[in-house]
Amino acid sequence: MTQKELESTARALVEDGRGILAADESFNTIKKRFDGVGVTSTEETRRAYRGLLFTTPRVEEYLSGVILYDETIRQKSDDGTPFPELLARKSILPGIKVDTGAKDMAGFPGEKVTEGLDGLRDRFAEYRKLGARFAKWRGVITIGDGIPTDTCIQANAHALARYASLAQEAGITPIVEPEVLINGDHDIDRCDKATTATLKAVFSELIAHRVHLEGLLLKPNMVIPGKECPNQVSYGAVAEATVRCLRRVVPAAVPGIVFLSGGQSPEAATEHLNEMNKLGPHPWALGFSYARALQDPTLKAWKGEASNVDQAQQIFHNRAKCTSAARYGKYSKDMELAA
Ligand code: 5MM
Numbered sequence: 001m002t003q004k005e006l007e008s009t010a011r012a013l014v015e016d017g018r019g020i021l022a023a024d025e026s027f028n029t030i031k032k033r034f035d036g037v038g039v040t041s042t043e044e045t046r047r048a049y050r051g052l053l054f055t056t057p058r059v060e061e062y063l064s065g066v067i068l069y070d071e072t073i074r075q076k077s078d079d080g081t082p083f084p085e086l087l088a089r090k091s092i093l094p095g096i097k098v099d100t101g102a103k104d105m106a107g108f109p110g111e112k113v114t115e116g117l118d119g120l121r122d123r124f125a126e127y128r129k130l131g132a133r134f135a136k137w138r139g140v141i142t143i144g145d146g147i148p149t150d151t152c153i154q155a156n157a158h159a160l161a162r163y164a165s166l167a168q169e170a171g172i173t174p175i176v177e178p179e180v181l182i183n184g185d186h187d188i189d190r191c192d193k194a195t196t197a198t199l200k201a202v203f204s205e206l207i208a209h210r211v212h213l214e215g216l217l218l219k220p221n222m223v224i225p226g227k228e229c230p231n232q233v234s235y236g237a238v239a240e241a242t243v244r245c246l247r248r249v250v251p252a253a254v255p256g257i258v259f260l261s262g263g264q265s266p267e268a269a270t271e272h273l274n275e276m277n278k279l280g281p282h283p284w285a286l287g288f289s290y291a292r293a294l295q296d297p298t299l300k301a302w303k304g305e306a307s308n309v310d311q312a313q314q315i316f317h318n319r320a321k322c323t324s325a326a327r328y329g330k331y332s333k334d335m336e337l338a339a
Helices: 003-014 027-035 043-054 083-089 120-129 150-169 188-208 235-249 266-278 292-302 306-326 333-338
Strands: 019-022 063-068 093-097 102-104 112-114 134-141 173-180 256-259 285-290
Touching: 003 019, 003 063, 003 093, 003 134, 003 173, 003 256, 003 285, 019 292, 019 306, 027 043, 027 292, 043 063, 043 083, 043 292, 043 306, 063 083, 063 134, 083 093, 102 134, 112 134, 112 150, 120 150, 134 150, 134 188, 150 173, 150 188, 173 188, 188 235, 235 266, 256 266, 266 285, 266 292, 266 306, 285 292, 285 306, 292 306, 306 333
Parallel strands: 019 063, 019 285, 063 093, 093 134, 134 173, 256 285
Antiparallel strands: 102 112
16 A cells, blocks of 8 residues: 555545535444434344445445444445445445544543554454555543543544554555534634644654555634633634634645544534635645534434335435535525525
8 A cells, every 4th residue: 555545545535525424423322322313222233223324325426435434334224235335335434443443541641542553453454454544533622621531632643643544555655634623612713722722732642653644634623612612603603713724734745634524513514514615725735524413313314214215315315405506606595494
């Protein structure tokens, strides 16, 4: 695997206005999502739900890749086709989440560090055989009283860089996801400072670990006030703050930045991406790698019932279409009504 191939996978994930569906929820997270719509989380309900998403007719017009979970990459659709193969047939690249979760960081109350480096070289070899072309690792940074600390930022940046270099060694394009959480009552300036510090540390570690910047994608949070902050700001203000922050710290060598939605409503996550793309051209493609902002309305329509699958797929298709339109700055609220 050459650097060129890592680059071409990275570019394919952000080309043609398409983007990434994050369907890599771990068992605890998918249980939480299913609980919200009254569905019991079992291996079969998880398979049925992921199958609904992946077999949505013509969704490949808007999706370039799907991030899978360890269980999902081994599962099959109703007709027995392994999910990675089903996706590849639709020209959707299969990806895999390889971190094993953000755990409490010893000595740093309220902060987390992501685990999963042990044995990762062997896991990459297996995932590659199962069809994975790209991977994802998420580090979590929390804003609160006296946090984030430099030590927590540094620990997560270091782990992200070690993961990214192992991914590239295996011929798998890494998505590097440092998420500054939206939880809390902090204002947009604090999010800006924490995001800037985090991204600076991440790129410094990536460069120190000789990671090939042209062969990766960055998956950051947007620069946004905390959910409980009394001073919420306009879509345009979030877009401007996010683009300013990214322009200062993300090298132009990186081909694409694919945002997480981080608990924003589907409409807000789409409006913000739309406003950012209106501010272009940018040195990198600005796209999406959403989980909740793509899935929430679909999950609510499905509710675990086979009879709801058609309608849930129409809703998913339209949500993907709306999000893709935001890549061109062409999203408008009335597009939501189509489904
Ligand atoms: C931040 O979460 C990622 C993007 O999802 P949102 O767009 O909903 O913010 C997502 O890929 C995330 O990593 C998984 O959904 C949850 O992973 P865990 O490991 O926490 O179950």
